[in-house]
Every structure is written in C-alpha cells, then in structure tokens.
Amino acid sequence: MAHVVVLGGGFAGVAAAEALARRLGEEHQITLISHQNEFIFYPALVKLAFGQCEVSDLSYNLRDAMLERRIKFIQAEVAYPDPDNNRVVLAHGEVEGSVQYDYLLVALGRRLATEEVRGFFDHAHHLLTVNAALQFRTALENFQGGHAVFGYCPDTRLVVPVFEAAFALDRHLKERGLREKSKITIVCPAELGDQLGGAEIVPSLQKSLDDHQVEFVPNFPINQVTEKAIFTSTGQTMDYDLLLLLPPFTGPGAAMYTGLTDANGYVRVDRHLRAAGAYHTYAAGDCVNFLGPKMGHMAVLQGMVAAANIAAELEGKEPVARYNHELMLVIDEGGKDSIYLQKELWAHDEGKVKQGRFWSWAKNVHQKYWQRIHS
Numbered sequence: 001m002a003h004v005v006v007l008g009g010g011f012a013g014v015a016a017a018e019a020l021a022r023r024l025g026e027e028h029q030i031t032l033i034s035h036q037n038e039f040i041f042y043p044a045l046v047k048l049a050f051g052q053c054e055v056s057d058l059s060y061n062l063r064d065a066m067l068e069r070r071i072k073f074i075q076a077e078v079a080y081p082d083p084d085n086n087r088v089v090l091a092h093g094e095v096e097g098s099v100q101y102d103y104l105l106v107a108l109g110r111r112l113a114t115e116e117v118r119g120f121f122d123h124a125h126h127l128l129t130v131n132a133a134l135q136f137r138t139a140l141e142n143f144q145g146g147h148a149v150f151g152y153c154p155d156t157r158l159v160v161p162v163f164e165a166a167f168a169l170d171r172h173l174k175e176r177g178l179r180e181k182s183k184i185t186i187v188c189p190a191e192l193g194d195q196l197g198g199a200e201i202v203p204s205l206q207k208s209l210d211d212h213q214v215e216f217v218p219n220f221p222i223n224q225v226t227e228k229a230i231f232t233s234t235g236q237t238m239d240y241d242l243l244l245l246l247p248p249f250t251g252p253g254a255a256m257y258t259g260l261t262d263a264n265g266y267v268r269v270d271r272h273l274r275a276a277g278a279y280h281t282y283a284a285g286d287c288v289n290f291l292g293p294k295m296g297h298m299a300v301l302q303g304m305v306a307a308a309n310i311a312a313e314l315e316g317k318e319p320v321a322r323y324n325h326e327l328m329l330v331i332d333e334g335g336k337d338s339i340y341l342q343k344e345l346w347a348h349d350e351g352k353v354k355q356g357r358f359w360s361w362a363k364n365v366h367q368k369y370w371q372r373i374h375s
C-alpha cells in the first residue's frame with residue numbers, strides 16, 4: 001500500500017486526486033491537504049465582482065466531494081514539503097506536525113506578491129480572491145463616474161480577468177447611466193497580446209476594446225500606487241478614481257527554501273511533471289515553472305499527467321505521460337464578441353482565434369459543469 005499526498009485543493013490538486021482515485025486500487029490511500037474547505041472556481045470571480053453571481057454559485061464543499069471519491073481531506077496550512085524525509089510539515093489545522101507520504105504532488109498555486117508594488121496593498125483592488133472580488137463589488141457600487149483604471153503589473157501571469165472586467169464595467173456603467181461621465185483605461189507593462197499568446201489575438205481584442213471604448217495603454221510597468229495615482233518605473237503617472245490591478249505573481253510561499261524551486265519560487269518540473277532533484281515528488285498547476293500565462297485548464301491537464309505518472313510508478317511502470325503546454329482561453333466580452341484563443345506554446349504554430357457569443361456560453365457552461373459534478 002502507498003500513501004499519495006496532494007497539496008492544494010485547486011484545479012490541479014482536485015483533478016489529480018480524482019484521477020488517482022479512479023486509477024488506483026483501494027489498497028492505496030490518497031490524501032488531499034488544503035487550507036480551504038471550499039473549491040473556488042476562480043474564473044467566475046469577475047461575475048461575482050459585478051453582482052452577476054454569488055459565492056455559492058462558484059464554490060463547492062471540497063471535503064464532501066473528496067470523501068465521496070474515497071480521498072481523505074485534511075484542512076490544514078502546509079508549512080513546507082520536506083522531500084528529503086518524505087513528509088509534509090503542517091503549520092496548523094486539523095492535523096498538527098507532519099504527514100508521511102510515498103508520493104507527493106505539490107499543487108499549491110501561486111502567491112500574490114503585492115509587496116513588489118509599493119502601496120498596492122493599501123490602495124489597489126484586485127479580483128484574485130473571493131474577498132477581494134466582494135470588496136471591489138462594494139467599490140463599484142460607490143463609484144459615481146470618473147477615471148476607472150484597470151491593469152496588470154510586471155510578472156502578473158494572468159490577464160484575462162482584466163479585459164473581462166473592463167468590458168463588464170462598460171456595460172455596468174451604461175446600465176447606471178454613468179458611462180458618459182466615465183473613462184475606462186487598461187494599463188499593461190508590455191504590448192497588447194503579451195501574456196495572451198502573442199499577436200494572433202490582437203485584432204479581435206482591439207476591436208472589442210474599441211467597441212467598448214476602452215483605452216489601452218501599453219508599456220506601463222507599474223511600481224507604485226498611491227491613493228489617487230499609479231506610477232511606473234519609467235517615470236509615467238496616471239490619476240484614477242477607481243483602480244483594479246492584478247499584482248505580480250511568484251511561486252507559493254510554502255515551497256520556498258525546499259530546494260524545489262527556481263529564482264521566482266516556481267517548482268522546477270520536467271514534461272512528466274516530476275520535480276527536479278526530488279524523489280517521488282511531482283508538481284502541477286500555477287506553482288510550476290513553465291513559461292507564459294497560468295491558466296486553469298493547464299492546471300487540470302498537468303494534474304492529470306502527474307496523476308497518470310504517479311499511478312504508473314506505483315504499478316511498476318515508467319512514468320511516460322507527457323504534458324503539452326497549450327494555451328486555451330476565452331475572454332468573455334459578455335456578448336457576441338467573446339474571444340477564444342488556442343495556441344501551442346512549445347511549438348511555433350500560429351494560434352487559432354474565434355469570436356462569437358458561443359464562447360461566452362461555453363465558459364459559463366464549464367463553470368456549471370465543474371460545480372455540478374462535485375455537488
């Protein structure tokens with residue numbers, strides 16, 4: 001009998017634990033450790049912020065869902081994995097001390113490095129947690145028109161919600177009769193298309209920006225936020241009345257100082273999702289060191305590849321499942337101009353871009369599917 005421990009109850013951890021439960025015999029134990037009792041469907045946080053859904057529509061009880069699949073769930077804060085001693089040290093939670101394992105999958109997501117932008121914590125809204133999205137919802141209700149500045153910082157590895165939020169704000173302000181009194185600007189540290197697979201998406205995205213009268217300001221690398229303005233490392237400044245920024249990302253705090261990570265704190269893995277330099281250790285999801293954007297569908301695929309390889313090892317086979325780094329995203333514009341992009345990031349092929357109402361519908365259905373199969 002082997003004990004497989006999965007750290008993190010997000011897309012990667014849940015997909016991996018479920019795949020392991022389907023494949024491994026009952027003699028093996030699977031344990032999932034996460035500090036939250038809930039699974040959060042993060043892509044729906046934009047809708048939460050704009051009052052188009054509630055917390056119960058984008059979350060489900062992780063413990064119940066795992067137990068149904070014979071996965072033991074422990075709610076606890078991971079202090080650090082200790083691969084040299086095949087154990088995970090827990091800081092606090094239902095279990096104190098440490099948990100031994102035979103195989104480990106690290107799926108702890110990313111850390112929001114708000115400290116890298118001076119004033120971010122005190123003045124900027126973001127959308128990357130349930131609480132932050134709800135706080136932004138309140139700020140939106142109090143907004144009576146003016147300059148709304150949305151954007152992302154250097155090293156933010158996710159940009160879809162910035163565009164979705166800007167398009168949603170345009171509609172929201174029109175409904176409240178405030179659009180004429182408002183200007184919406186998106187600021188970005190590089191060019192349009194960066195963090196979105198490159199140039200292919202630019203014509204469709206520019207059209208949506210024009211249709212929604214959203215100004216796009218490239219090459220604006222924010223390094224400071226004050227109560228009324230944002231500043232860049234290149235000496236530019238911009239005033240705002242409502243500010244929504246995505247902070248820089250780094251690897252998860254719990255993986256720091258374990259010898260598993262690169263200079264940015266991401267876990268170094270090969271294409272089989274094996275962590276470099278550690279025995280029987282895998283990693284998947286936002287916490288790994290692959291280049292480019294960090295997306296939910298990548299986390300799911302990586303979790304499944306890691307699970308397939310752990311299962312193969314337990315069956316005495318070679319871990320041959322390989323991950324292919326592909327970008328697949330939908331920018332839900334809220335209507336007929338929603339954009340779909342698919343692009344292989346390790347090949348030099350052109351990406352495929354499609355536009356239409358179907359993609360908005362498909363994204364919503366995907367959220368409902370995740371929730372329904374776990375409720």
Ligand SMILES: Cc1cc2nc3c(=O)[nH]c(=O)nc-3n(C[C@H](O)[C@H](O)[C@H](O)COP(=O)(O)OP(=O)(O)OC[C@H]3O[C@@H](n4cnc5c(N)ncnc54)[C@H](O)[C@@H]3O)c2cc1C
Pocket residue numbers: 007008009010011012013033034035036041042043044045046076077078079107108109110127128129158160161252254284285286287294295296297298299328329330
């Ligand atoms: C607003 C928003 C919109 C997005 N839109 C899209 C989109 O349109 N399409 C798309 O593909 N992706 C989107 N994403 C990205 C997607 O949600 C992430 O890529 C995905 O959640 C990564 O999954 P993960 O399992 O690697 O990490 P996470 O989902 O972050 O899960 C990490 C887990 O680890 C747990 N954890 C972390 N540290 C500890 C610790 N020390 N101890 C115990 N537990 C810990 C957390 O509680 C969590 O359960 C969006 C994200 C956000 C926030």
